[in-house]
Amino acid sequence: MIEKLTKVAERYDEINRLMADPEVLADYQRLNELAQERSELEELVQTFRRYQNVEQQLQENRMLLDDQDPELAELAAQEIESLEAEQEALEERLKILLLPKDPRDDKNVIVEIRAGTGGDEAALFAAELFRMYSRWAEDHNFKVELLSSNETGIGGFKEVIFAVKGKGAYSRLKYESGVHRVQRVPVTESQGRIHTSAATVAVLPEADEVEIEIHDNDIRIDIFRSSGPGGQSVNTTDSAVRITHLPTGIVVSCQDEKSQLQNKIKAMRILRSRLYDMEQRRREEELGAARRSQIGSGDRSEKIRTYNFPQSRVTDHRINKTVYRLDDVLNGDLDEFIDELAQNEQAERLQALAAETA
Known part of the structure; x- marks a missing residue:
């Protein structure tokens, strides 16, 4: 050394x-x-x-x-x-x-939050997660840019996609990928029973055009009329864009902007990041470097954190860490979790490196 x-x-x-x-x-x-x-x-x-x-x-x-x-x-x-x-x-x-640095760590990220099981309650939770990450980003001088959203009309999101811009955004937010659960009594629950709902978070490093080249003959672009909550142009102009990547079947839709061109640009950014993420995972599997734990793995099927409202408790299941500061966490106070997850990942990488050189 x-x-x-x-x-x-x-x-x-x-x-x-x-x-x-x-x-x-x-x-x-x-x-x-x-x-x-x-x-x-x-x-x-x-x-x-x-x-x-x-x-x-x-x-x-x-x-x-x-x-x-x-x-x-x-x-x-x-x-x-x-x-x-x-x-x-x-x-x-x-x-x-x-330790070898992850070349993606300094990149901007695209975060995709989707409501899972739980209907309207899951959509409301997805909106709370979006607000949580937005406040975290604001506290760390990162810029948040909304790329696409599908609102429920009661303040929730079936899906919301946004970018977090700033050096090191991916190095911090990559640990947030996975299933987030919420346990609470929904407003619509007359019996006062606690329900469990879920939302899925995907954190993708944003790729630029040099890293991921998309050929025109590999995509199909459909134009349609915007729908749902929005500005005056919604339901009056064909400005919404749906891009289908034919080789992979990935579909991206954007309708938040009044301009068809702006919706297309945002959709291409999302598509490029999804393809970049897919390519990185493929390379890791080929090299036999599939991560040894769920920490920072971005496995979107893995339950990573539970937010329990009756007990004001937040538990991260990967590191068995529990705090009783639910309001603070939902207001963007995530660093205690992120720091410990980063330390655990570093410890595992050091252990793996020691085993390789032994």
Whole structure:
């Protein structure tokens, strides 16, 4: 590990030298590429240099343990205890930083929420999940863009698709894919019985046109009249768009925009992301790299979290974590879950890496 880290630090220093070169400064594209590479290496190199510094301090303090002055020796022993704890923490951090980075982590995401079992109650829950993610995104300075929705008329969504834009959006939201359950007494329930409903969440990294090329002869585009709640143009113009990807059978519909062109652009974004996600899964299976757990797997059939209203309880079943702050969670306070899910994924990847190199 030290040899690898040393090479990374040397590359980091080389980048800094290159970025001071007048020829490189005059080449905007080259300068931008180097700045991006430096940014990616910065935390790793700074952590490694702190690790080296701690190691040097440990050696110096160990030499003082045999000092004739007992007070100085005692101070050195205390310092060693503190430095060894920091060294251990730095080692763990370096191992995590050395793990291969998921190239999708920095991408924007497209989130698809669909009401599952539970009828109108499931649709209302889907709307609450949409609001929860929107508030989470707002708190983290991400931008939310509604792409498509199918409303029920009573404030719920049969389906809602939206983009979350910002660097690192996928790295945080990828753990939200799966089945979310809600347990509560519906407004329409006169007997006061608790019902269980569900909504499915899919989090897809947004692909650009370079990554996923869609040929015109592979798609069929149908134009139809918008329906359901909407603006003045709804039910008056043929602006809704349905795109069918013929090789895979994937169908995407968009009708939220007044412009047919805007609906087509949004539908193509959704289609491109679904195809990208499908291709990534196929590659992982071919390489035998199918994930070893449901954490971050994006398995949309797996029950991942339960929201229990009578007990104000939220339970994430993948990490057996329960909090009694339902209102806070539904208001976007998700980081406690996301952080722990990320830590668990890192621990599993470290374990897998250790097993491979053993």
